[in-house]
Amino acid sequence: MSVRSAFLVLLGPGPRHGYQLKAEFDDATGESWPLNYGQVYTTLQRLEKAGAVASLGEDEDGRIRYELTDHGREEAEEWMASPVQQPLASRDEIAMKVLLAVRTDPGRAVAVIDVQRQATMSTLQTVTRMRAEGGDLPWMLHLDRTAMLAEAELRWLDRAEERLDAEAGADSPKADARLRSTPIEETT
Amino acid sequence: MTVLELHSVTVSFGENVALDDVSLRVEAGELIAVTGRSGSGKSTLLNLAGGMLMPTVGGVVVAGESLGGATAERIADIRRRHVGFVFQNLKLLPRISVAENVALPLELHGTSTKDARSSAIAVLERLGLDDRADDPPSALSGGERQRVAVARALVVGPSLLLGDEPTAALDPTTAEQVMKIIRSACNAGAAGLIVTHDPVQAAWADRVVHLRAGRMGRTSAGTDAIERTDLLK
Ligand SMILES: Nc1ncnc2c1ncn2[C@@H]1O[C@H](COP(=O)(O)OP(=O)(O)O)[C@@H](O)[C@H]1O
Ligand SMILES: [Mg+2]
Numbered sequence: 001m002s003v004r005s006a007f008l009v010l011l012g013p014g015p016r017h018g019y020q021l022k023a024e025f026d027d028a029t030g031e032s033w034p035l036n037y038g039q040v041y042t043t044l045q046r047l048e049k050a051g052a053v054a055s056l057g058e059d060e061d062g063r064i065r066y067e068l069t070d071h072g073r074e075e076a077e078e079w080m081a082s083p084v085q086q087p088l089a090s091r092d093e094i095a096m097k098v099l100l101a102v103r104t105d106p107g108r109a110v111a112v113i114d115v116q117r118q119a120t121m122s123t124l125q126t127v128t129r130m131r132a133e134g135g136d137l138p139w140m141l142h143l144d145r146t147a148m149l150a151e152a153e154l155r156w157l158d159r160a161e162e163r164l165d166a167e168a169g170a171d172s173p174k175a176d177a178r179l180r181s182t183p184i185e186e187t188t
Numbered sequence: 189m190t191v192l193e194l195h196s197v198t199v200s201f202g203e204n205v206a207l208d209d210v211s212l213r214v215e216a217g218e219l220i221a222v223t224g225r226s227g228s229g230k231s232t233l234l235n236l237a238g239g240m241l242m243p244t245v246g247g248v249v250v251a252g253e254s255l256g257g258a259t260a261e262r263i264a265d266i267r268r269r270h271v272g273f274v275f276q277n278l279k280l281l282p283r284i285s286v287a288e289n290v291a292l293p294l295e296l297h298g299t300s301t302k303d304a305r306s307s308a309i310a311v312l313e314r315l316g317l318d319d320r321a322d323d324p325p326s327a328l329s330g331g332e333r334q335r336v337a338v339a340r341a342l343v344v345g346p347s348l349l350l351g352d353e354p355t356a357a358l359d360p361t362t363a364e365q366v367m368k369i370i371r372s373a374c375n376a377g378a379a380g381l382i383v384t385h386d387p388v389q390a391a392w393a394d395r396v397v398h399l400r401a402g403r404m405g406r407t408s409a410g411t412d413a414i415e416r417t418d419l420l421k
Contacts, residue, residue, distance in 0.1 A: 122410050146414070
């Protein structure tokens with residue numbers, strides 16, 4: 001996503017100058033995306049050139065305020081209204097590592113999974129602790145998302161390990177034992 | 189203070205090696221989660237920790253007392269004094285109230301009915317269930333029943349809290365409530381060992397150990413706090 005789309009959306013409620021836009025952007029995103037003033041002003045200049053915003057001239061403090069043009073309003077609306085097409089996970093580095101290990105050294109793949117599981121679980125532990133501590137709304141939304149992505153990754157790693165073991169059949173550790181295993185009764 | 193020690197334990201059922209050379213120490217105040225898929229040895233590990241099973245090789249020490257060579261009565265005594273259990277589906281006794289169910293372990297240990305009841309009410313209060321104290325178990329939802337199961341484990345003030353899939357039958361919100369209760373029991377000084385196949389529940393632990401075919405993989409222990417600017421990397 002681009003800062004351009006963000007600014008168009010933030011200008012929706014009314015004219016703003018660059019300083020205000022940066023402050024609102026920081027606030028809305030929970031300060032997870034630091035912007036510098038250079039970026040703020042080049043973005044505004046580009047938007048003006050493209051006819052998406054119009055300058056209202058300097059105010060008494062010498063700051064230039066901008067407002068959306070009809071064209072800019074349309075672009076903001078279109079951006080908000082369309083779904084984001086996330087790239088399918090196939091080029092994800094973790095998946096790649098596992099797939100390459102499977103090709104070159106299948107025994108190694110389970111070790112790759114174990115290392116990754118430890119790292120991702122550590123992240124999920126940290127995020128779980130931070131979620132329990134609470135925080136402002138943008139922060140909590142970010143943490144929820146980070147936790148759920150970590151969860152999905154862990155579930156995928158578990159599934160990958162299961163598939164690898166099934167593929168390896170009787171060569172995998174205790175595969176034959178597992179086939180014979182029966183659930184035990186819970187003692188109460 | 190170390191509450192639970194497993195020293196290179198191996199458990200074999202005939203030719204089936206359920207646990208293979210596993211070592212683990214759990215300190216007071218620490219919550220450990222054990223993950224791994226079905227048949228990986230999680231329940232076996234928990235049963236060892238609770239003295240319900242003896243290792244084929246290796247030693248188990250609970251609250252400084254070695255279970256190796258101890259008589260059944262001695263083990264029962266150690267368990268009674270130190271260990272609280274939470275299982276996936278605790279069957280509450282249907283004909284007595286929630287508070288009476290929670291008080292039961294104390295009464296079995298010789299506490300007077302009156303004292304047992306006031307301890308039970310205190311624990312139920314901590315778990316937000318005091319208004320259900322005099323209801324029959326049948327009046328509770330599944331989530332409430334599982335919290336009562338946790339209450340029953342906590343009422344004895346265990347130094348070691350053991351849970352075998354304590355949240356497996358619960359919806360995510362109720363599961364989180366139960367894990368928070370277990371977490372705060374550990375923050376208050378208990379050592380916790382919880383078995384779960386669910387990474388979300390495991391993540392409440394200080395350390396997560398993963399079992400694979402009876403062997404221990406790597407342990408995860410959390411990372412440094414995440415900063416706001418880390419989130420968009
Ligand atoms: N009492 C028992 N008798 C024989 N085999 C058992 C017994 N308990 C567990 N096992 C075997 O030990 C292995 C580990 O089982 P368990 O600890 O129940 O795994 P988990 O709880 O991770 O699903 C499995 O192969 C299981 O069949
Ligand atoms: Mg089990």
